[in-house]
Amino acid sequence: MTDKSIQELAVKVGLPVEKLLDQVREAGLPQQSANDQISNEQQDRLMAHLTRTQSQASGNAGKITLKRKTTSTAKVASTSGKAKTINVEVRKKHTFTKPDPEQIKAEALAKADADAKAVVAQKEQVAAEQPDRAQAENKARATLDAMRAAQKKETAKVTQKAEVVVKRRSTNKPITKANVKTIETPEQKRLREAQAAQLKATEEAARRQAAEDAQQRTLEQMRRMASKYSSEDTTTTIRVVDDSPLAAGLVGQAYEDSFNQEDREIKRGGNTKDTRGQKKGGRRGQEEQNFSHNQHKRGLKTSQSNKHGFEKPVKKQVYDVEIGETIVVADLAQKMAVKVREVIKSLMKMGELVTQNQSIDQEIASLVVEEMGHNPILVSDTQAEDNLLVAAEEARGEQTTRPPVVTIMGHVDHGKTSLLDRIRRAKVAAGEAGGITQHIGAYHVKTEKGIITFLDTPGHAAFTAMRSRGAKATDIVVLVVAADDGVMPQTAEAIDHARAAGTPIIVAINKMDKESADPDRVLNELTAKEIVPEQWGGDVPVAMVSAHSGQGIDELLDLISIQAELMELKASAEGAAQGVVIESRVDKGRGPVTSILVQNGTLHVGDLVLAGSAHGRVRAMSDENGNRIKSAGPSIPVEILGLPEAPMAGDEVLVVNDEKKAREVADARSDRERQKRLERQSSMRLENIMASMGKKDVPTVNIVLKTDVRGTLEALNVALNELSTDEVKVRIIGSGVGAITESDVTLAESSDGVLLGFNVRADATARQKSDADGIDIRYYSIIYELIDDVKDAMSGKLAPEHRETILGVAQVREVFRSSKFGAAAGCMVMEGTIYRNKPIRVLRDDVVVFQGELESLRRYKEVVDDVRAGIECGLAVKGYNDIKELDKIEVYSVQLVKRSL
Numbered sequence: 087m088t089d090k091s092i093q094e095l096a097v098k099v100g101l102p103v104e105k106l107l108d109q110v111r112e113a114g115l116p117q118q119s120a121n122d123q124i125s126n127e128q129q130d131r132l133m134a135h136l137t138r139t140q141s142q143a144s145g146n147a148g149k150i151t152l153k154r155k156t157t158s159t160a161k162v163a164s165t166s167g168k169a170k171t172i173n174v175e176v177r178k179k180h181t182f183t184k185p186d187p188e189q190i191k192a193e194a195l196a197k198a199d200a201d202a203k204a205v206v207a208q209k210e211q212v213a214a215e216q217p218d219r220a221q222a223e224n225k226a227r228a229t230l231d232a233m234r235a236a237q238k239k240e241t242a243k244v245t246q247k248a249e250v251v252v253k254r255r256s257t258n259k260p261i262t263k264a265n266v267k268t269i270e271t272p273e274q275k276r277l278r279e280a281q282a283a284q285l286k287a288t289e290e291a292a293r294r295q296a297a298e299d300a301q302q303r304t305l306e307q308m309r310r311m312a313s314k315y316s317s318e319d320t321t322t323t324i325r326v327v328d329d330s331p332l333a334a335g336l337v338g339q340a341y342e343d344s345f346n347q348e349d350r351e352i353k354r355g356g357n358t359k360d361t362r363g364q365k366k367g368g369r370r371g372q373e374e375q376n377f378s379h380n381q382h383k384r385g386l387k388t389s390q391s392n393k394h395g396f397e398k399p400v401k402k403q404v405y406d407v408e409i410g411e412t413i414v415v416a417d418l419a420q421k422m423a424v425k426v427r428e429v430i431k432s433l434m435k436m437g438e439l440v441t442q443n444q445s446i447d448q449e450i451a452s453l454v455v456e457e458m459g460h461n462p463i464l465v466s467d468t469q470a471e472d473n474l475l476v477a478a479e480e481a482r483g484e485q486t487t488r489p490p491v492v493t494i495m496g497h498v499d500h501g502k503t504s505l506l507d508r509i510r511r512a513k514v515a516a517g518e519a520g521g522i523t524q525h526i527g528a529y530h531v532k533t534e535k536g537i538i539t540f541l542d543t544p545g546h547a548a549f550t551a552m553r554s555r556g557a558k559a560t561d562i563v564v565l566v567v568a569a570d571d572g573v574m575p576q577t578a579e580a581i582d583h584a585r586a587a588g589t590p591i592i593v594a595i596n597k598m599d600k601e602s603a604d605p606d607r608v609l610n611e612l613t614a615k616e617i618v619p620e621q622w623g624g625d626v627p628v629a630m631v632s633a634h635s636g637q638g639i640d641e642l643l644d645l646i647s648i649q650a651e652l653m654e655l656k657a658s659a660e661g662a663a664q665g666v667v668i669e670s671r672v673d674k675g676r677g678p679v680t681s682i683l684v685q686n687g688t689l690h691v692g693d694l695v696l697a698g699s700a701h702g703r704v705r706a707m708s709d710e711n712g713n714r715i716k717s718a719g720p721s722i723p724v725e726i727l728g729l730p731e732a733p734m735a736g737d738e739v740l741v742v743n744d745e746k747k748a749r750e751v752a753d754a755r756s757d758r759e760r761q762k763r764l765e766r767q768s769s770m771r772l773e774n775i776m777a778s779m780g781k782k783d784v785p786t787v788n789i790v791l792k793t794d795v796r797g798t799l800e801a802l803n804v805a806l807n808e809l810s811t812d813e814v815k816v817r818i819i820g821s822g823v824g825a826i827t828e829s830d831v832t833l834a835e836s837s838d839g840v841l842l843g844f845n846v847r848a849d850a851t852a853r854q855k856s857d858a859d860g861i862d863i864r865y866y867s868i869i870y871e872l873i874d875d876v877k878d879a880m881s882g883k884l885a886p887e888h889r890e891t892i893l894g895v896a897q898v899r900e901v902f903r904s905s906k907f908g909a910a911a912g913c914m915v916m917e918g919t920i921y922r923n924k925p926i927r928v929l930r931d932d933v934v935v936f937q938g939e940l941e942s943l944r945r946y947k948e949v950v951d952d953v954r955a956g957i958e959c960g961l962a963v964k965g966y967n968d969i970k971e972l973d974k975i976e977v978y979s980v981q982l983v984k985r986s987l
């Protein structure tokens with residue numbers, strides 16, 4: 087800058103000359119007109135003056151602003167009486183103005199002056215207020231003093247009297263002040279106490295009044311705020327801005343520190359100074375505390391609840407961790423007493439991504455255990471049962487030839503059942519049958535060449551299901567092929583299954599009585615499948631049979647016996663029995679009923695049996711003809727009672743001496759089952775994830791399946807699951823043995839599933855629920871019909887079907903033997919109407935035991951066409967004499983209806 091005229095400077099700073107001249111004058115400079123020169127130094131002074139005045143005007147010069155915000159919540163009653171939560175946000179803004187040395191001096195003088203004035207004013211005010219307050223205080227003090235004086239006087243009086251009493255009574259002893267005891271009469275004591283209490287109460291009341299007044303003022307203030315902000319919203323934010331000026335230097339720092347401390351305490355959940363002060367305020371005080379420090383309180387609670395009542399052990403516990411062949415991650419964590427996520431983390435480090443329900447193998451599990459500082463102990467899952475088997479084997483005597491066990495397989499309708507029936511009828515001697523043939527899943531026949539046992543759950547599905555459980559029950563497969571139909575898809579499947587199991591095949595070309603029979607064509611087709619008949623130079627024996635005429639049956643049995651001889655099947659009838667579960671079911675009256683094929687040793691009534699994960703003593707045992715038996719040797723099928731639950735078909739059966747060992751093995755087996763189930767579930771989930779990744783919503787047919795026996799259930803399970811394709815899935819969401827119950831209906835309903843009953847019926851409540859909820863229950867008695875229906879449902883090609891409608895149900899109350907009709911049943915019609923000319927089924931415990939028609943239907947002596955619900959009737963079933971009390975007779979009709987699942 088150089089010396090300039092005022093005019094030039096005005097142009098330079100962009101101000102009118104007049105305004106600049108004013109500012110020059112204000113800055114105390116001598117220039118008066120536009121042409122006056124202004125020196126460099128004068129320009130600087132002018133500039134300093136302008137800067138000062140401008141910053142003073144804006145009020146921001148040398149200022150430091152501290153801002154803090156605290157939030158708390160308060161519950162207050164709104165005018166409507168409804169509790170409201172108010173967020174109280176207190177914003178504290180403190181401004182520290184950097185002191186200007188010149189100003190400080192001036193301000194200090196001003197402050198001293200102001201302080202002096204304030205002291206004078208205060209004195210004046212106090213003097214002015216003095217009369218009022220002094221008067222009130224004097225009055226209160228006077229009252230209290232008067233009361234105190236009165237009490238003192240009274241006490242003195244009492245003491246005086248007491249002294250007199252003492253003097254009178256002890257005249258011969260000198261009385262000094264020290265040994266004078268204050269003795270007062272009860273009345274005096276009462277009076278004194280009453281006065282003291284009154285005084286105390288008055289003082290207490292005065293104190294309380296003062297405290298309440300203070301609290302009342304604060305609360306009033308808060309209520310005013312609350313009502314000001316109260317609206318229909320339950321949460322309101324109140325901002326209180328505290329703009330009080332803050333002192334400079336150390337005081338500012340101290341304030342800053344107090345903020346930090348407060349923040350820390352809030353985070354920690356500790357009490358602030360204020361809270362402590364208010365805590366003493368009784369109920370009202372509490373209310374206030376809630377208002378301003380609710381958050382702090384909550385924090386405090388949390389911090390207290392987080393405190394443990396015990397201390398972490400200083401020394402780490404080292405566990406011996408038993409690991410089977412596989413172990414579920416969650417179980418492993420439990421054995422080491424650590425959190426599952428710790429184990430999962432360890433596994434992740436090893437590159438294993440698993441969930442808590444997944445199993446890991448022994449090797450990886452032992453690495454994890456070691457890594458976590460414990461001792462892995464490797465055990466075999468089957469150790470206990472291996473020991474039992476070894477012990478049983480050691481106890482066995484010399485091995486002798488045992489009968490072969492045969493399964494009949496083949497395509498649908500090629501005559502498997504007919505053939506089994508034919509053999510049974512031909513070979514079970516009359517009289518031995520005991521009247522009723524029981525379905526126990528197997529039977530044995532005696533031929534000239536020895537005994538042959540047939541598993542009579544036909545079809546490869548049952549065979550596979552059994553094999554999938556590790557059971558090898560079948561020695562020989564008889565492959566039935568209809569002479570008029572040849573090799574069909576299921577014939578080929580049966581060949582594959584037999585081959586996979588390494589079981590020898592004998593071919594029975596059935597329906598040879600038919601004119602259209604073409605055995606050569608069948609043999610040709612079999613050869614194409616590498617089943618080369620013996621007569622063509624191969625190694626597969628072939629019998630030409632007719633289940634209808636009985637032709638070739640003996641020859642077939644001979645071939646079976648020869649094959650068995652070649653196989654040199656051996657077993658020992660001595661020692662503890664070992665075998666396999668053929669099927670099992672739960673009988674309402676008798677409990678779990680299990681069919682067992684004895685494979686080694688001899689099973690006795692009273693033996694302690696371990697079957698799958700169930701164990702119990704054999705209470706009763708019968709053969710396939712319903713005859714009670716006491717023991718059964720190798721290859722003999724029996725039905726036993728006494729197990730607490732129904733095991734699965736294919737489960738291994740072993741007789742054990744020691745109950746404890748039986749329980750051990752049973753537990754180990756159920757653990758294994760659980761593990762497998764978890765694995766299956768997680769793979770299901772995985773499958774679901776994969777499926778939904780690829781495609782959205784793969785259509786799924788959900789099925790709830792109930793069957794009469796476990797064998798069928800397993801067969802159907804396998805068969806239905808195999809139907810799943812990439813486009814349509816079949817999911818069995820629920821399955822079991824026995825009548826369809828209400829919970830089955832609920833399950834089907836909740837998952838949009840269909841309810842399929844195979845040879846079982848819905849009980850009354852299930853029927854009511856399904857009617858009410860519109861859930862379709864479908865009944866079947868032929869496996870392939872059920873499978874075909876599901877297949878059709880999947881492909882959406884549903885042809886019209888013969889749909890059954892149940893017309894009426896009668897319950898047998900009494901059974902009479904009649905020479906004319908055999909067994910006649912006295913019944914009560916429970917539901918609908920019983921018709922004489924419609925097809926019927928006999929149900930025992932809601933399981934179909936016979937299907938046919940009525941021989942007669944009567945009301946008293948009179949023959950009738952129908953009988954309605956609530957009426958008694960007499961009936962006889964054509965060709966069935968085994969009717970029993972409480973059996974149900976179900977009458978149904980068949981209609982052609984369009985299918986939909």
Ligand SMILES: Nc1nc2c(ncn2[C@@H]2O[C@H](COP(=O)(O)OP(=O)(O)OP(=O)(O)O)[C@@H](O)[C@H]2O)c(=O)[nH]1
Nearest residue numbers: 497498499500501502503504596597600632633634
């Ligand atoms: N002519 C004739 N018909 C037979 C013979 N064996 C069976 N059938 C008939 O063939 C049909 C099917 O017989 P089933 O014994 O039910 O056949 P299956 O293979 O057991 O059938 P599924 O149980 O449905 O697999 C029935 O109508 C029998 O009467 C036979 O040797 N000759």
